[in-house]
Amino acid sequence: MPQVPEATELAVKGLAGERGGEVIFSEVSFSLAPGEALLVTGPNGSGKSTLLRILAGLLQPADGSVLFRNGGEAWPNLGAASHYLGHLNAMKPALSVEENLVFWQKFLGNALTSPLKALESVGLDGIGHIPFGYLSSGQKRRSAIARLLVSYRPVWLLDEPTAGLDRSSGMRLQELMRAHLGEGGFIVAATHLPLGLEGAREISMAASA
Amino acid sequence: MLALYHRDLTLGLRTGSGAMTGVLFFLAVIAVIPFGVGPDLDLLARIGPAVLWLGALLSSLLGLERLFQADREDGSLDLLLISDTRHMLAVTVFVKCLAHWTVSVLPLVIVAPLLGMFMNMPAEGIAVTTLTLLAGTPAITFIGAVGAALVVALPRGGLLISVLVLPLTIPVLIFGVAAGRAAVVENDPFLPPFLILAALALFFAVLGPAAAALALRSADD
Amino acid sequence: MSESSRATARVTALANPTRFLAFTGRVLPWLGSAAVLIIALGLFMGFTAPEDYQQGITVRIMYIHVPFAWLSMFCYTIMAASALGTLVWRHPLADVSLKAAAPIGATFTALALVTGSIWGKPMWGTWWVWDARLTSVFVLFLMYLGIIALTRAMDDPGRGARAAAILTLVGFINIPIIKFSVDWWNTLHQPASVMRLDGPTIHPSLLWPLLVSALGFTLLFLTLHLMAMRAEIWRRRLAAMRRVSARAVDGLAVQENAS
Numbered sequence: 001m002p003q004v005p006e007a008t009e010l011a012v013k014g015l016a017g018e019r020g021g022e023v024i025f026s027e028v029s030f031s032l033a034p035g036e037a038l039l040v041t042g043p044n045g046s047g048k049s050t051l052l053r054i055l056a057g058l059l060q061p062a063d064g065s066v067l068f069r070n071g072g073e074a075w076p077n078l079g080a081a082s083h084y085l086g087h088l089n090a091m092k093p094a095l096s097v098e099e100n101l102v103f104w105q106k107f108l109g110n111a112l113t114s115p116l117k118a119l120e121s122v123g124l125d126g127i128g129h130i131p132f133g134y135l136s137s138g139q140k141r142r143s144a145i146a147r148l149l150v151s152y153r154p155v156w157l158l159d160e161p162t163a164g165l166d167r168s169s170g171m172r173l174q175e176l177m178r179a180h181l182g183e184g185g186f187i188v189a190a191t192h193l194p195l196g197l198e199g200a201r202e203i204s205m206a207a208s209a
Numbered sequence: 210m211l212a213l214y215h216r217d218l219t220l221g222l223r224t225g226s227g228a229m230t231g232v233l234f235f236l237a238v239i240a241v242i243p244f245g246v247g248p249d250l251d252l253l254a255r256i257g258p259a260v261l262w263l264g265a266l267l268s269s270l271l272g273l274e275r276l277f278q279a280d281r282e283d284g285s286l287d288l289l290l291i292s293d294t295r296h297m298l299a300v301t302v303f304v305k306c307l308a309h310w311t312v313s314v315l316p317l318v319i320v321a322p323l324l325g326m327f328m329n330m331p332a333e334g335i336a337v338t339t340l341t342l343l344a345g346t347p348a349i350t351f352i353g354a355v356g357a358a359l360v361v362a363l364p365r366g367g368l369l370i371s372v373l374v375l376p377l378t379i380p381v382l383i384f385g386v387a388a389g390r391a392a393v394v395e396n397d398p399f400l401p402p403f404l405i406l407a408a409l410a411l412f413f414a415v416l417g418p419a420a421a422a423l424a425l426r427s428a429d430d
Numbered sequence: 431m432s433e434s435s436r437a438t439a440r441v442t443a444l445a446n447p448t449r450f451l452a453f454t455g456r457v458l459p460w461l462g463s464a465a466v467l468i469i470a471l472g473l474f475m476g477f478t479a480p481e482d483y484q485q486g487i488t489v490r491i492m493y494i495h496v497p498f499a500w501l502s503m504f505c506y507t508i509m510a511a512s513a514l515g516t517l518v519w520r521h522p523l524a525d526v527s528l529k530a531a532a533p534i535g536a537t538f539t540a541l542a543l544v545t546g547s548i549w550g551k552p553m554w555g556t557w558w559v560w561d562a563r564l565t566s567v568f569v570l571f572l573m574y575l576g577i578i579a580l581t582r583a584m585d586d587p588g589r590g591a592r593a594a595a596i597l598t599l600v601g602f603i604n605i606p607i608i609k610f611s612v613d614w615w616n617t618l619h620q621p622a623s624v625m626r627l628d629g630p631t632i633h634p635s636l637l638w639p640l641l642v643s644a645l646g647f648t649l650l651f652l653t654l655h656l657m658a659m660r661a662e663i664w665r666r667r668l669a670a671m672r673r674v675s676a677r678a679v680d681g682l683a684v685q686e687n688a689s
Contacts, residue, residue: 020586022673056291058429080294088284094223095216104288106212109295355600359593363583372579373597376572377604380611387615409607420600423517427592 007070008034010078010155010186015064017050023062024050025205034154034184037177037197041190042205048190049087051205052157055188056084068155075154083153085161089144093133097124097143100132101150108151118149123172137164145173148180156180158189171196210296214308220279221312227272228313234271235317238264239324250329257328258338258389262382264324265317265342269349270374272313274367276305276357277425286361290426298422302354306418310350318342330393337392337399341406345385348410351417352377358424381409447523447663454656461656465649472643479639491549493639497647498542502570505535505651509577510602513595523659525591526666528598529581530658534651536574542567562616566609573601587666 009031016026025047032038040048053059055066057079068078075081091100101115113121119128122142127135135143141164148156156177162170174196177187181197189195221227242260246252253260280286289301321342325335356374360366384406391399476493509531515524546564547557558564577594584590 020588020673022670053287053429056287057293058287058290076294079291082291084287084291086284086287088282088287090284090288092216092220092283092285094220099216099219103212103216107296108288108292352600355596359580359597360583362589366583369579369583373576376569376576376608377601379569380604380607383611383615405611412607416600416603420596424593424596427517427596428589 005070005072006034006184008075008154009067009069010188011065011067011069012055013065013067015051015054015066016062017047017054017059018062019047019050026063028064028203028205030201030203032186032188032201034186035181037181037187037189037200039189039191039195039197039200039202040205041192041202043192046205048205049159052084052086052159052188052190056082056157058084071154078155081153082155082157083148083151084157084159085144085148086159087163089140090147091132091140091144093131095132096129097132097135098128100143101128101146104147105150108153110152111150112152113149115146115150118146119143121149121172121176122146123169138166138169141165142169145176149176154184155186155188158187158191160191161189162191162193162195210300210304213296213301213304217305217308218312221308227275228316231268231271231313232316232320235264235268235320236324238267239327242328254329254331254334255393257325257330257334258341258393259386260328261321261325261338261342262345262386262389265314265321265346266349266375266378266382267371268317269314269346270353270371271367272309273350273353273357273370273374274360276309276354277361277421278357278366281361281428286425290429298426299418302358302418302421302425303351303414306347306350306354309354310347314346314350318346334389334392338389341385341388341403344403344410345381345406348381348406348413349374349378351410351413352381354417354421355424358421358428361425361428381406381413384409447526450523451660451663454660458653458656458660461649462653465646465653468642468646468649470646472639472641472646475639475642479635488549488552489636491545492636493643494647495542495545495549496640497644498538498545499567500644501647501651502535502539502542502567504648505531505538505655506570506574506598506602506605508655509535509598513598513602516591516595517599525587525595526659526662527655528594529591530662531655532574532578532581532594534654534658536571536578538651539567539571539574543571560616562613565616566612569608569612570605577601587669 011031013029014026015028016023017028018024024045028051030038040051042048050059054061055078057066057077066078068075068081071077071081090104091097095103097119098115101118105111105115116125116128119125122145124139124142124146127139127143132140132143141161145161161173165173177189177195177197181187187197187200239260243253246256277286280289289296290298292301318339321339322335325338330338353370353374355377356370357366359373360369363369384402387397387402388399388406391397391402473493476490509528512524512528512531515521516528543564546567550559550561550564551557577597580597581590581594584593
């Protein structure tokens with residue numbers, strides 16, 4: 001199983017993000033060691049999603065830097081080392097759940113668990129052959145979470161991971177996140193609900209003035 | 210990468226409507242030509258290669274809109290962008306173009322001989338024109354990918370793609386038709402335009418995906 | 431500080447939009463007047479120059495047609511350079527320059543087409559022939575329109591600027607290919623019977639007015655371009671201020687609810 005070295009560090013310094021040409025947050029700094037989680041909280045429009053997209057490398061920061069230190073050759077930058085779970089599930093409605101996961105496993109590489117096993121861990125056993133489009137929104141979210149398990153990435157960037165999940169599925173997600181942290185992973189999650197991660201640090205994005 | 214090709218192929222075949230619409234449009238264009246220029250068989254045979262090329266060009270631009278938009282709407286595009294260090298984005302785009310070509314444009318090339326018969330083209334002319342379509346249509350897809358990537362964030366970008374891309378496809382059209390004419394018009398050379406057409410396809414295979422990747426990356430900022 | 435780095439610093443300082451506005455505000459009246467004077471001089475020289483023994487009076491349209499044609503290419507080159515500025519240095523002024531230049535370039539290209547067509551009418555006997563040169567300029571015109579359509583379609587100025595920049599550069603790379611293929615296509619269909627409008631040799635008495643006129647129109651282009659850039663900068667500032675004031679109203683409402 002691929003592990004990240006102890007010295008790995010996720011360091012963010014003086015980060016500023018803009019949307020539509022306007023700076024919506026600035027001076028965000030934090031650093032995470034393996035096994036640590038960060039919760040990003042704040043009201044709608046405070047830039048939580050923008051922050052995660054900048055971390056993933058999808059957006060350019062207006063200022064500041066994002067570093068993934070000592071990741072070695074396998075994880076040269078944060079984007080490469082990350083699973084990104086956005087608002088959208090990145091699954092094709094016309095393909096079955098299993099086909100979707102098999103594709104992402106092949107495309108992302110670093111295979112970890114088999115798609116069927118991953119579906120089992122999110123409580124969707126026996127659903128793999130059904131086209132993704134037929135699932136309920138909670139099931140869709142859970143199968144998107146299963147994507148985090150089929151390939152290994154040290155960092156999970158989760159944008160409202162619990163959206164559409166019921167209580168028991170939420171608990172299962174907590175367990176998965178704890179297990180990931182226990183293996184020396186990193187988690188940065190934007191949320192407005194407590195995720196039940198002990199010892200997780202928290203930064204609160206103020207509403208933009 | 211093979212997985213991506215396979216996925217896009219499966220998606221294209223399963224949802225299926227794109228390829229079907231393209232072929233129907235091609236058929237419709239060819240069907241209205243004789244009403245426009247008259248049923249003079251000699252004339253039709255002479256303009257046959259040009260008409261087939263124009264029809265194929267317009268039909269292959271039809272489906273381009275969905276090339277990246279579908280991936281953007283369900284969030285897959287984000288993951289393709291993040292995986293840039295593992296799979297270079299330009300290569301990802303190249304593979305997507307190939308899959309798109311296989312599903313949406315190859316059927317046009319396959320029905321072209323049938324439509325060539327409607328145009329009263331001689332067998333040799335049909336064969337040569339189909340060959341030029343086979344070599345030249347990938348160039349249209351590759352350069353069209355730039356247009357598709359540029360308007361990926363626009364809700365109704367389909368028409369805009371055609372407006373942006375058509376001027377850039379003029380060289381492909383010129384050499385494609387010129388090579389096709391060689392079989393219907395005496396004394397026209399075949400090999401030089403055909404080789405230039407192939408060179409254009411190769412050039413666009415590099416330029417198109419590279420520019421489209423750049424456009425996709427900046428589409429979100 | 432070396433001379434070159436000082437020059438770079440000066441350019442960088444000028445690239446700040448506020449300084450740009452101040453600087454162009456001072457320069458524009460001079461530039462505009464110079465353009466008008468030189469164009470007047472060029473056209474005067476053109477009308478006093480001897481007539482072409484073959485084309486007669488119609489040759490005089492050359493003194494505006496050739497500058498228009500030259501500007502249609504010059505403007506695209508400026509836009510390609512701005513596109514590099516947008517994509518490589520991400521400079522906002524480059525965005526503004528590209529967006530401001532496109533309609534001006536399209537206008538000059540359209541004028542080049544119209545004057546070319548008027549010039550050609552007595553000789554060709556028709557308003558339009560698919561001559562290689564005219565056709566290439568026509569394709570260039572279509573590309574201008576495509577760029578304008580794209581910038582219009584994008585509501586976010588930053589995203590629109592980068593999209594337009596990519597399209598401009600792709601077009602720029604393709605221009606030689608299009609030119610080559612159109613020339614090739616032309617020889618295929620019209621074997622060498624096309625009359626050359628302006629041969630490689632041109633008498634100095636015609637050349638001087640042409641050069642002066644081209645210089646005048648280039649200055650006119652620069653004046654228009656700077657004016658359009660200023661307008662675009664003001665437009666963006668206005669949009670930003672409107673957004674801020676919209677949010678301020680929102681903020682007030684929230685405070686009232688809280689109290």
